[in-house]
Amino acid sequence: xxxxxxxxxxxxxxxxxxxxxxxxxxxxxxxxxxxxxxxxxxxxxxxxxxxxxxxxxxxxxxxxxxxxxxxxxxxxxxxxxxxxxxxxxxxxxxxxxxxxxxxxxxxxxxxxxxxxxxxxxxxxxxxxxxxxxxxxxxxxxxxxxxxxxxxxxxxxxxxxxxxxxxxxxxxxxxxxxxxxxxxxxxxxxxxxxxxxxxxxxxxxxxxxxxxxxxxxxxxxxxxxxxxxxxxxxxxxxxxxxxxxxxxxxxxxxxxxxxxxxxxxxxxxxxxxxxxxxxxxxxxxxxxx
Numbered sequence: 001x002x003x004x005x006x007x008x009x010x011x012x013x014x015x016x017x018x019x020x021x022x023x024x025x026x027x028x029x030x031x032x033x034x035x036x037x038x039x040x041x042x043x044x045x046x047x048x049x050x051x052x053x054x055x056x057x058x059x060x061x062x063x064x065x066x067x068x069x070x071x072x073x074x075x076x077x078x079x080x081x082x083x084x085x086x087x088x089x090x091x092x093x094x095x096x097x098x099x100x101x102x103x104x105x106x107x108x109x110x111x112x113x114x115x116x117x118x119x120x121x122x123x124x125x126x127x128x129x130x131x132x133x134x135x136x137x138x139x140x141x142x143x144x145x146x147x148x149x150x151x152x153x154x155x156x157x158x159x160x161x162x163x164x165x166x167x168x169x170x171x172x173x174x175x176x177x178x179x180x181x182x183x184x185x186x187x188x189x190x191x192x193x194x195x196x197x198x199x200x201x202x203x204x205x206x207x208x209x210x211x212x213x214x215x216x217x218x219x220x221x222x223x224x225x226x227x228x229x230x231x232x233x234x235x236x237x238x239x240x241x242x243x244x245x246x247x248x249x250x251x252x253x254x255x256x257x258x259x260x261x262x263x264x265x266x267x268x269x270x271x272x273x274x275x276x277x278x279x280x281x282x283x284x285x286x287x288x
């Protein structure tokens with residue numbers, strides 16, 4: 001115990017022994033500044049200084065804009081902006097993909113590189129639900145009620161007729177078909193012979209998405225319709241509509257002619273597409 005007490009007294013004496021810190025002039029050895037210090041005072045001052053530095057640094061990091069310059073640390077506003085930019089870039093990439101797909105479809109229209117869809121007139125009829133309905137046995141009273149209602153409706157003059165066809169295609173021109181739709185010959189259109197400057201009309205309501213001259217097919221006008229239909233009119237002598245115009249069914253959009261390298265006389269080269277596939281217009285339209 002005496003040895004431990006002796007060590008403690010030695011340590012205590014060193015900690016509290018007063019020392020003087022003197023600053024002298026090097027040339028004259030004049031005393032400029034002096035300060036009495038102990039090891040305990042130095043330890044306390046150093047500890048307090050370290051605490052103050054840590055506290056100040058923590059405050060700067062937590063409550064000032066300087067924290068944004070620290071790698072890996074971002075403010076809430078910066079995070080919100082980054083999230084918004086990420087969402088916008090994602091939506092923009094989706095829009096770009098849709099536009100690229102749309103442009104690719106229009107390119108196929110102009111070049112004739114189209115896929116063939118085996119559609120018929122039934123494809124434009126209103127679709128019916130394919131859901132399976134559980135068969136329910138009807139009672140005699142229900143059968144009698146059905147017969148009574150059927151007899152009343154039979155002579156009801158105010159019954160509203162329900163359309164069975166969702167789209168009715170208008171014939172763009174009337175004339176003789178010189179070359180029909182042929183997948184084998186890669187002629188994905190119908191050629192109709194016409195007199196020069198015969199009016200060409202829109203087959204459905206829609207918006208003109210292309211109206212210009214092309215080297216191979218001359219003056220071309222393409223219209224986008226509802227229900228996934230797109231119609232193309234090629235080899236026209238002149239166009240009466242421009243890109244972006246809204247047209248109605250039966251409205252004159254061009255005049256017949258013979259333009260382009262592939263033209264073989266005055267005729268209309270008419271193409272019809274449904275959901276990106278070329279279909280035979282003669283299945284839907286009576287040209288003669």
